[in-house]
Amino acid sequence: MYEEFYGFKELPFNVTPDPKFLYRSSSHRDALAYITYGVFQKKGFIALTGEVGVGKTTIVNAFMDLFQPSIEVSFIFSTKFPFDQLLYLICNDFGLEVEGMNKAQMLIHLNKFLIEQYENKRNTVLIIDEAQNLSIQVLEELRMLSNLETRKRKLLQIMLVGQPELEIILNLRELRQLRQRIPLLFRIPVLTHDDLSKYIDYRLKIAGRGNRTPHFTSDSIEEIYHYSKGIPRLINVLCDRVLLVGYVSNVRTIDAGIVRGGVRDLENVTVQTVGEIDKNR
Ligand SMILES: Nc1ncnc2c1ncn2[C@@H]1O[C@H](COP(=O)(O)OP(=O)(O)OP(=O)(O)O)[C@@H](O)[C@H]1O
Numbered sequence: 001m002y003e004e005f006y007g008f009k010e011l012p013f014n015v016t017p018d019p020k021f022l023y024r025s026s027s028h029r030d031a032l033a034y035i036t037y038g039v040f041q042k043k044g045f046i047a048l049t050g051e052v053g054v055g056k057t058t059i060v061n062a063f064m065d066l067f068q069p070s071i072e073v074s075f076i077f078s079t080k081f082p083f084d085q086l087l088y089l090i091c092n093d094f095g096l097e098v099e100g101m102n103k104a105q106m107l108i109h110l111n112k113f114l115i116e117q118y119e120n121k122r123n124t125v126l127i128i129d130e131a132q133n134l135s136i137q138v139l140e141e142l143r144m145l146s147n148l149e150t151r152k153r154k155l156l157q158i159m160l161v162g163q164p165e166l167e168i169i170l171n172l173r174e175l176r177q178l179r180q181r182i183p184l185l186f187r188i189p190v191l192t193h194d195d196l197s198k199y200i201d202y203r204l205k206i207a208g209r210g211n212r213t214p215h216f217t218s219d220s221i222e223e224i225y226h227y228s229k230g231i232p233r234l235i236n237v238l239c240d241r242v243l244l245v246g247y248v249s250n251v252r253t254i255d256a257g258i259v260r261g262g263v264r265d266l267e268n269v270t271v272q273t274v275g276e277i278d279k280n281r
């Protein structure tokens with residue numbers, strides 16, 4: 001709605017994990033480097049964790065954008081399934097025809113596929129997002145899956161992506177065999193204060209900066225950091241709201257007062273329709 005007012009081609013602060021908007025903070029760069037290293041060095045297991053909304057799915061999407069189609073990926077994000085169903089989804093994602101097969105048959109099929117991939121020098125990666133929801137039993141079965149290997153190399157790289165609870169689960173005694181196979185776990189930190197204005201700037205640029213682009217004053221950045229604690233999704237939700245407040249007030253300089261207005265709006269549960277907002281202008 002406010003795109004035209006600020007001259008954007010698209011909304012700068014959407015909450016979708018669109019890798020086009022990825023601002024490469026040093027921690028997001030490190031995370032990308034870590035998973036790239038894990039996959040190409042065939043480490044077997046890779047674990048990427050981070051607070052809710054910190055950018056895990058966005059990083060994984062950026063990774064896929066960078067390397068597909070040269071790598072074969074199965075990306076699973078529904079994690080409350082028993083292992084058989086998960087295996088079915090994985091096989092399906094890899095384009096294998098496994099309808100009506102039992103678990104053993106699916107495993108044989110998958111193994112054959114992985115060997116073919118290996119012979120064709122193609123990397124095969126299974127990414128499981130929201131992995132904090134996996135049961136201990138399913139995690140154990142995934143460990144078995146990673147046993148599919150040649151004498152030298154793991155045939156399948158398994159990337160577990162999840163909230164910090166995943167670290168607690170992986171440290172459970174029952175899962176120590178799995179834990180030992182994850183040499184390195186990477187936790188994405190929240191954005192630093194220094195990163196915040198660069199993050200906002202970057203997203204504004206991607207959305208299409210022009211002469212009507214909003215200007216965020218330094219005190220507005222302080223307020224945004226205070227509210228969001230450096231979590232990108234919270235930054236986006238707040239900035240989106242703040243731009244709406246700016247639009248409604250007909251200003252393009254976003255100062256601390258405008259940000260506080262946005263915070264108040266978010267804390268206020270009353271829902272306004274677009275028509276009502278326009279009426280209030
Ligand atoms: N480095 C970044 N640059 C640009 N946008 C980012 C960055 N990190 C996160 N975001 C944005 O923050 C929002 C939340 O990111 P994302 O969905 O990847 O978080 P998540 O860690 O997967 O969250 P959840 O734990 O809920 O699954 C998205 O809109 C995403 O575009």
Ligand SMILES: [Mg+2]
Nearest residue numbers: 056057058129
């Ligand atoms: Mg996510």
